[in-house]
Amino acid sequence: MGRASDKRERLIESATKLFHQAGCKDTSIADIAEDSGVPLGNVYYYFKSKDDLVSAVIEERKEAIKAEAMKWEANPDPKQRLLSLLDLQISRKDEIAKYGCPIGSMCQELDKERTPVAHKADGLLSWALEWVTRQFKEMGHKQADQFGLQLMATLQGCGVVANALKDPKVIELEIARLKAWIKEL
Amino acid sequence: MGRASDKRERLIESATKLFHQAGCKDTSIADIAEDSGVPLGNVYYYFKSKDDLVSAVIEERKEAIKAEAMKWEANPDPKQRLLSLLDLQISRKDEIAKYGCPIGSMCQELDKERTPVAHKADGLLSWALEWVTRQFKEMGHKQADQFGLQLMATLQGCGVVANALKDPKVIELEIARLKAWIKEL
DNA sequence: GTCTATATGTTGATAGAC
DNA sequence: GTCTATCAACATATAGAC
Numbered sequence: 001m002g003r004a005s006d007k008r009e010r011l012i013e014s015a016t017k018l019f020h021q022a023g024c025k026d027t028s029i030a031d032i033a034e035d036s037g038v039p040l041g042n043v044y045y046y047f048k049s050k051d052d053l054v055s056a057v058i059e060e061r062k063e064a065i066k067a068e069a070m071k072w073e074a075n076p077d078p079k080q081r082l083l084s085l086l087d088l089q090i091s092r093k094d095e096i097a098k099y100g101c102p103i104g105s106m107c108q109e110l111d112k113e114r115t116p117v118a119h120k121a122d123g124l125l126s127w128a129l130e131w132v133t134r135q136f137k138e139m140g141h142k143q144a145d146q147f148g149l150q151l152m153a154t155l156q157g158c159g160v161v162a163n164a165l166k167d168p169k170v171i172e173l174e175i176a177r178l179k180a181w182i183k184e185l
Numbered sequence: 186m187g188r189a190s191d192k193r194e195r196l197i198e199s200a201t202k203l204f205h206q207a208g209c210k211d212t213s214i215a216d217i218a219e220d221s222g223v224p225l226g227n228v229y230y231y232f233k234s235k236d237d238l239v240s241a242v243i244e245e246r247k248e249a250i251k252a253e254a255m256k257w258e259a260n261p262d263p264k265q266r267l268l269s270l271l272d273l274q275i276s277r278k279d280e281i282a283k284y285g286c287p288i289g290s291m292c293q294e295l296d297k298e299r300t301p302v303a304h305k306a307d308g309l310l311s312w313a314l315e316w317v318t319r320q321f322k323e324m325g326h327k328q329a330d331q332f333g334l335q336l337m338a339t340l341q342g343c344g345v346v347a348n349a350l351k352d353p354k355v356i357e358l359e360i361a362r363l364k365a366w367i368k369e370l
Numbered sequence: 371g372t373c374t375a376t377a378t379g380t381t382g383a384t385a386g387a388c
Numbered sequence: 389g390t391c392t393a394t395c396a397a398c399a400t401a402t403a404g405a406c
Contacts, residue, residue: 023297025210028381039391050382100293107349108290112208125349146358153359157342161334164292164310173331174338213399224373229401
């Protein structure tokens with residue numbers, strides 16, 4: 001691919017958005033083609049199957065998360081890094097209340113599928129859990145594993161509850177509590 | 186319906202199981218018909234559409250939850266009632282790690298649909314949240330709203346994480362923590 | 371009330387002209 | 389590399405015999 005057009009990345013971009021908003025299953029290739037402005041038949045030049053496209057979306061999200069984490073790691077204080085993560089979640093509260101957590105909802109949806117990519121999204125969540133746990137370890141906590149789990153479960157949980165209640169305030173409240181907890185640790 | 190056959194309830198039973206295991210979208214009427222031993226065409230005698238069946242499944246779950254809650258309310262101590270809820274969740278840890286929380290995963294899946302029943306499952310989760318909050322209120326806590334949210338978010342969150350990691354231990358650990366917290370409140 | 375056969379619509383995927 | 393036309397599979401839902 002000496003000089004590829006930007007169609008591939010436009011397809012991934014549209015798919016990422018639509019999968020989050022409507023779910024992978026409810027988003028057809030035609031929907032993605034239309035949203036990205038790529039003709040239907042041409043999609044299969046870039047992705048040999050829908051699974052392949054789903055896989056690419058997950059891969060792209062993984063890169064985005066790792067890039068974000070790398071930015072935070074410029075800060076030498078692991079406690080501040082965790083607070084950065086929480087601030088990011090707060091800034092996304094409206095989106096999460098509308099469509100759920102992009103990672104969590106994708107894990108739950110794909111886990112029920114019987115396709116080859118079924119459990120690929122799980123890697124995103126477990127990577128995030130490991131990252132969070134690592135920060136607690138660097139803070140010197142022996143209960144780092146427990147704390148990491150506690151943080152991730154609350155983040156995922158307030159996403160589910162906020163989405164069910166369609167109320168971003170849920171995220172605001174729960175994350176405010178988490179921030180207070182982390183600050184005094 | 187003077188003397189109805191048990192086909193209607195068998196269909197709901199199969200649908201409840203399959204929707205949880207594979208998701209509503211991925212479970213076809215044919216799947217449900219086969220699992221329940223009811224011929225495909227006959228399903229539409231009992232439910233005029235798939236949405237109608239989904240709706241009935243949600244309704245049945247609601248009744249089951251309310252019945253369970255009523256049993257717990259025989260106990261005069263609200264703290265014990267909350268512990269009963271947590272014990273129930275622990276007893277279901279393997280199922281939840283495999284397929285996710287039946288309520289939470291249904292909320293997340295249906296929220297993305299564009300059908301008339303789209304947000305009906307949300308009522309289950311908000312009912313549970315209200316019930317939990319009421320127990321904290323009866324315990325005399327002024328922060329009952331916050332505590333209720335905290336409990337529900339953690340319950341839902343450990344379901345998502347356990348499902349992604351396919352590890353029931355996640356539920357065991359998080360709920361043990363919740364129980365300790367509630368006991369010393 | 372029960373069940374078979376089938377209509378109807380949508381989707382993922384392919385063929386093949388350009 | 390690009391795009392139109394279309395196939396094949398599968399889903400919901402209905403018609404109509406029993």
